[in-house]
Amino acid sequence: MLYLVVIVTEGIKCVLPERIITITEDDQFSKLYEIFTCEQFNNQSVEVYVRQNKVDKWVEVSDGLNGDLKIMEVLGYNHVKFSLIESLRNIEPPSFSDAFDIMMRNARQPKLPQLHTEHTRRDLLYNEIIELLQNKKAGWRGGIHQTLGKEFVER
Template sequence: MFFIVVQINEGTKILTGPLAKEVEENELFSTLFDSLTPGNYLHHNVRVEVRNKDTGPWITVHEGLESKLLLMKMLEFTKLKYVILPSDIAVSSPSHIRFPNAFTRLMEFKLQLPVQKREDTRNILLYNHIIQLLQNKNVGWIGGDHLTYGTRFVERITKAVWYIDPHLEKLRLRGCHLPSLFNSLPVYQQNGAYNEYYQRMKKKKPQLTRLELFQLANSIEISLTEPWISEA
């Protein structure tokens, strides 16, 4: 069971609603319509329209009354409108608003993450662990944004963590701590380090610089101002 808001129109005139209704997902649109209009419009054509926001466009359900209410739950539509048409007007679904394939819509709204890479280096191991961390938190990107914004975001986080990895203890002594989210990365859970190469370096080891830290922080800030944030 789930809740929707339903109304019935005759043309542009509202006959019933809007009403909040609890509905059964396996019922047909026709079943709900009949319960709201017991036998009054048996010989009329009815167009079924749905939307998910008060200001969004109404989308015509191509299968009309014979489709299941499950469609609304799966595609996260909350508003339903029945439009009673004159008996001489056939129900049609104009080409410019044909209801999209359900699987396509589900994939558009499914949270996705960048693809993990083959772990040839410790740096890639960190990259994959960050993706797994986001996956465990049930977060991601929709509409294919994981291929662009998502990949850039994970790369920037990876670069920042990789840079400060050898200096975490020094930063802690100065009161600067890694965000708790990243403390749960697998290698840190085992008190290890990702940038093991730094520890084995024979030559003079590069030190933290204010400029590099600023640039890394700025790159992450750029990700947080990209369009996907406002759509999240």
């Protein structure tokens, strides 16, 4: 009879915390894995690691789930880690916008002069022209909206 400390991880994340499992040494790691996970992760690839105590390094079992638990008794190991292998299609680099791309995208967008405070009918007409240009998605690029654009709307 073997008394093993078992854990399941995925990458650096602990999926199932440590528990002590009792099993016979005649079984394979696959049986231990089924007992411990209650068949939750059957469709995922798994790597098997063992060690003697918490301070030792994990040693990979080359046979994986097909390995015999007899090596635990023979080599004196009592910790088992099942590591779920993350599928490559799920691992995508996060799509963060580059600051330069944001600046270039904003530079390409048409800009309009600022609206005037409506004190007179002329200010009202000025604002209506700007709103008309905005509705038509028209404007100026390259910072000339404050000079040339303003002069255009005022005439």
